[in-house]
Amino acid sequence: MTQTAVPPTLDGLFCRLLARQPDALALADPADKPRVTGQAPRRLTFAEADQAISALAAHFVEAGLPPNSVIGIQLPNTVEFVLTVLAAHRAGLVVALLPQLWRQAELTMALNRTGARAVVTAGRIDGVGHADLAMNAAVEAFSIRHVCGFGSDLPEGMASLDDVIANGARAMALASQDGRRAAIVSFDVTPEGFRAVPRTHLHLIAGSLAISLETGVAQGATILSAVAPSSFAGITSSLVLWLLSGGTLALHHPFDDRVMQQQAAEQPADVLVAPAALALRLAECGMLSRLPKLRGVVGLWRAPEQVVSSPCWPEGHAALTDVYLFGETGLFAARRGDDGAPAAILPGPHTSPRDIEGGSITGEVVLTPKGTIALRGPMIPIAAWAPSTTPANSPPPAAPLDCVDTGYAARLDRTSGALCITAPPSGIMAVGGYRFLAQDLEAWAKCLGQGALLTALPDRISGYRLAGRAQDNARAREAMLGLGLNPLMAEAFRDSRAGGA
Structure with a gap:
């Protein structure tokens, strides 16, 4: 045996x-x-x-x-x-x-x-x-x-x-x-x-x-x-x-x-x-x-x-x-190829290496009917993203059941047929590798009292950067750290003369 x-x-x-x-x-x-x-x-x-x-x-x-x-x-x-x-x-x-x-x-x-x-x-x-x-x-x-x-x-x-x-x-x-x-x-x-x-x-x-x-x-x-x-x-x-x-x-x-x-x-x-x-x-x-x-x-x-x-x-x-x-x-x-430009990403199976015929299929990229990217393949933990319950009369899923919808918006280029990723998931902010809900910014700002503002601004390097304003920035930083929050939140209230937003 x-x-x-x-x-x-x-x-x-x-x-x-x-x-x-x-x-x-x-x-x-x-x-x-x-x-x-x-x-x-x-x-x-x-x-x-x-x-x-x-x-x-x-x-x-x-x-x-x-x-x-x-x-x-x-x-x-x-x-x-x-x-x-x-x-x-x-x-x-x-x-x-x-x-x-x-x-x-x-x-x-x-x-x-x-x-x-x-x-x-x-x-x-x-x-x-x-x-x-x-x-x-x-x-x-x-x-x-x-x-x-x-x-x-x-x-x-x-x-x-x-x-x-x-x-x-x-x-x-x-x-x-x-x-x-x-x-x-x-x-x-x-x-x-x-x-x-x-x-x-x-x-x-x-x-x-x-x-x-x-x-x-x-x-x-x-x-x-x-x-x-x-x-x-x-x-x-x-x-x-x-x-x-x-x-x-x-x-x-x-x-x-x-x-x-x-x-x-x-x-x-x-x-x-x-x-x-x-x-x-x-x-x-x-x-x-x-x-x-x-x-x-x-x-x-x-x-x-x-x-x-x-x-x-x-x-x-x-x-x-x-x-x-x-x-x-x-x-x-x-x-990237010899021209140094990003390679075109086509929907369908993704092979590696891409420039060799018969490369191994490492995953698949799917463009869903609602215009978002979904992924399937051996690295995707399907069960981790499955809803715990499915409400009665709920609409059919936008992506196939063996895919996970990433929420990233995309479209097809009319000339090349390549995928163009256009936006991150709605309501999600990312500062480098740190992701959080956009609605959380308002909740955190409320903890600082009247007139405090905390917002996310687009940034070419990290996706977004945080900027804050309060009557007393030093006290706002201490309050943020006292809440046990990420130091990025506190640094949003750094003095603009020291390089803040």
């Missing part, structure tokens, strides 16, 4: 690389890590990373976290994030990705929504006391049973994971591995409100393959990632892309161009992963031309409607792959 092959997991991919090249360099920290977290940068081989992963996994098991329970992770773009995610999977846990910009209000909502049993964070990130934020959020999330962190000066009651790694790996019973099981939960904002989006290991691998095949990432490549890994796109374009290529993952905490140049000199990269607007800026200023080993640039567009109007990619640079992101729904990738 033949055994059915078990679908791969992220930890399974790592273990294959470990067996093949235990002494090869696996992970490299940002050069300015002392500024970000107060810790010294680490450079780990696959064997050293495995020891740390096993130690963390054993700690999670000994802490009483049962298999398939959720563990929230709010960490910067450092090796600790990668180690913790793989350790959680080795212990059979599901990782909830908590964006670094989130504060107590959003953390509490996410932890309660997922029923998380544990939280992992860092003592301080960029000068912000994230350990205290996590402890306060854990108090309001009744499911939390364990809080732990990296770094010094952790609050009382928070377990030190640096000590766990220093004490070394311990024997433990490995959790069963199956790529069809949930691996992560990411979070999105839709017109219906806050939504948790679970994904399996296979969803993550499929999303990363769409980027890898289109970019042409070679086996053994060194990947320099300058994106926050707290979303589906962030984790597939960095951690999973590294596991598929089997090279070295060099991490850059966004963003310092001097530090990036230092990292590029110390660990020459084959592939750079960065927000698309940043990649275009680096090419324009000539920095990318000083990276002779660079063969590909992956540019993430959180505002995909801006791709068509973006500048042409300069001739002579490493090829740019535009990655169109649709919140936490999904993505597709398209490499």
